[in-house]
Amino acid sequence: MSEVAKLPKPQLRGLLTSQIKRNLVFGAVFAFVVTAAYKMNINDKRKIKYAEFYKNYDPQREYEQMKKAGIFQSARPE
Amino acid sequence: FLHRYLLDGQAIETVWTVIPAIILVAIALPSIRLLYLIDEIHNPALTIKVTGHQWYWSYEYSDFDDIQFDSYMIPSNELSTGMYRLLDVDNRMPVPYNQAIRLMITSDDVLHSWAVPSLGIKMDAVPGRLNQSSLLVNMPGVFYGQCSEICGSGHSFMPIVIEAVGESDFLKWLEL
Numbered sequence: 001m002s003e004v005a006k007l008p009k010p011q012l013r014g015l016l017t018s019q020i021k022r023n024l025v026f027g028a029v030f031a032f033v034v035t036a037a038y039k040m041n042i043n044d045k046r047k048i049k050y051a052e053f054y055k056n057y058d059p060q061r062e063y064e065q066m067k068k069a070g071i072f073q074s075a076r077p078e
Numbered sequence: 079f080l081h082r083y084l085l086d087g088q089a090i091e092t093v094w095t096v097i098p099a100i101i102l103v104a105i106a107l108p109s110i111r112l113l114y115l116i117d118e119i120h121n122p123a124l125t126i127k128v129t130g131h132q133w134y135w136s137y138e139y140s141d142f143d144d145i146q147f148d149s150y151m152i153p154s155n156e157l158s159t160g161m162y163r164l165l166d167v168d169n170r171m172p173v174p175y176n177q178a179i180r181l182m183i184t185s186d187d188v189l190h191s192w193a194v195p196s197l198g199i200k201m202d203a204v205p206g207r208l209n210q211s212s213l214l215v216n217m218p219g220v221f222y223g224q225c226s227e228i229c230g231s232g233h234s235f236m237p238i239v240i241e242a243v244g245e246s247d248f249l250k251w252l253e254l
Contacts, residue, residue: 020090059175059176059216059218060244062217062219063175063218063243063244066218067243067247071219071220072172072220073169073170073172073241074170074243074247074248074251075241075243075244075248075250075251
């Protein structure tokens with residue numbers, strides 16, 4: 001026989017198990033990354049928006065404006 | 079035939095039972111904590127009784143001189159400009175904003191459900207049962223909701239309208 005480079009022996013058994021193990025790792029990493037990205041870009045941004053809205057929110061001022069506009073049935077404008 | 083003699087797989091079945099169980103427990107613990115926090119005592123300033131009927135709501139403010147009134151939907155052919163179809167009512171339910179309120183919800187006939195999504199509140203109105211819910215409106219305004227339990231032909235036509243007004247105006251309204 002001539003000098004032929006031998007291929008490494010392929011995995012012959014347990015293919016499904018090894019595929020599942022690899023997929024579990026990828027799945028876990030992917031889920032973690034997507035969750036982290038969602039939390040940072042959507043949840044935290046939303047919290048900041050709410051905090052900004054309520055920072056200088058004056059319910060009494062808003063109420064007087066709404067009352068003057070006549071939207072309330074039980075609190076008619078003077 | 080593929081896997082004709084594949085009868086069991088103890089390892090994989092254990093894994094795909096245990097991992098979801100752990101995930102569910104991790105979801106359940108904070109969820110149950112929140113569920114109990116919802117029922118905390120909060121010393122309400124006011125109690126309002128809400129009764130579902132076919133097909134309208136009635137409200138009682140029995141803390142003060144037994145105020146009671148019905149709240150019917152305004153029919154579409156009687157709407158004025160600017161009113162919302164299937165949402166506006168003849169008598170709205172006024173509440174003071176920034177005050178803790180206790181709601182006792184029941185029904186006179188069949189199952190209804192008192193829901194106002196923008197205030198995050200929904201509670202079934204069950205005949206023969208008083209369901210308690212708490213309400214704290216932190217901003218003034220008008221909030222709309224609709225009956226959320228099928229109750230007959232008028233189920234879609236019994237909306238809820240809450241007016242969150244200032245305390246002084248609320249007290250003035252009570253005296254009427």
